[in-house]
Amino acid sequence: ERQLRQQNERLGEFASVISHDLRSPLNVAQGRAALLAEQGESEHLDPLLQALDRMEAIVEDTLTLARQGDTISETESVSLTNLVGKCWATVDTGEAAIEIVDEMTLQADPDRLRHVFENLFRNAVEHGGSDVTVRVGCHNELGIYVEDNGPGIPVEKRDEVFEPGHSSAQGGTGFGLTIVKRIVEAHGWELSVADGTDGGARFEFEMSEQGEFV
Template sequence: MQADSCDLDDEHLLRALDRIRDVFAVFDDHNRLVYWNAHSERRSGYSAEELAGMRPEQLVADADLPTLRSYLRDVHQTGRSTVEVRLVTKNGETVPHELYSDLLTDADGSVIGRVVVGRDISERWVYERVLEHKSDRLQEFAEFVSHDIRTPLSVAAGWLDAYHETGTEAHYQRVVDAHERIEQVVDDLLGLTSFGGVIEDLEPVDVGNLAWAVWRSVPTGDAALEVDDTGTVMTDRALLRQVLENLFDNALHHAGPAVTVRVGPLDRGFFVEDDGPGYPDDEDRSVLEAGMSRSPEGTGLGLAIVDEIATMHGWSIDTTDGSRSGARIEFTEAR
């Protein structure tokens, strides 16, 4: 429909399409690209000469090709359809888009092509994955709380009955111990659930300098710290500090008060290792799960918090044997 007061010729219409920040493209009846707006060129990274005649399969991630083909069949059967796929730029970047297609017909109703409008939904995908991750964590927390808080509550109740019956001070101390355990679990859970989402404000932080600052601020006794030239990582300083505190504390609890902890560089990351007994043969990444602890005094949340913070940064995290047969955790930034 065209307003009477506005007489737009083809040049004005094409210029208008070039101004929108969505992909706009037209494919002919042989599924070849015959028209695209300026945003499509910028988004894809291809030149006009390269885009001319390309097929949709050349612009979509391989993993999404079955979805694309099903979508194209729907368009030809119903006349229109919508799908979410990842478009691939010339430099290999994948960008999630929601595509809407409608068939083009001539005056006789014969199909002569297909028009496609695509909108970048990267932020929505990130948000949906954050929600999915939070949902999984809530389920994990529910299972953890049902066991690790209910158990000391039951213990406290039993010893409280014994104290009422006997008046023995040792029984009362068992009640106090159980409640301290509950307080420790709650504090760690609050620390874990206080983190959320994806970190946006990152800054370059020297891992080695921060490691020394953290080491000086926590009780380490006879333990020793060795720091190689680690360089910098893009991170939230407060969250990286939390990571190092938890890893140092974990080493002291599991490797003993005379442990030596080493912080060193990796390609695009860093590692923290100790010279303790290392991981048992049946343990690997499970040590990062909430509730997993090899110490009766631990809550099993310290390394879960480390894993959560790494996930928020988009880092990969791996557990392996250290260079001195101890435990080692590696952090690697995404490319």
């Protein structure tokens, strides 16, 4: 318990530093991008502005998560297909492919849930390569899975991957899967790691209420 408390304190300090040190240059980048948008049209401007806005939201949500804990008080109906599509478009996935096997509507905080899928997609690409295939679907009436066909995660290391600062990928922050676990559990769901259908990693979360399949 003491170790967990210390880890949470370090995560809170990390969030505060990130929020403070990124806010100023992020504001400058947003201002410059807005000026570029006023000067002319480009197919790259909208994705740029959206990415900067998303960065700002991540900074704010990370700080909120660290300061206010893991409680999620408000949820709404979320389309799995729509949310996954938006998250996939936000992450630098290279030549990777996404397959959405099932459609369902679930009750969740869509902004927090975006962090879950974005971090899982980013993790799959970092460990499985730029040509990895990621599959999202429902494994039963109370579960959602995200799996890939990468190298997978050894059984003895499956608990470690959720620890703050743990990363086996070059350039990884080590906080992505920690954030995934905290947000999933904040919804009252359970998170586990298994072998993927094609031998890669498979992340499953069991929901407390049955989702609506479409």
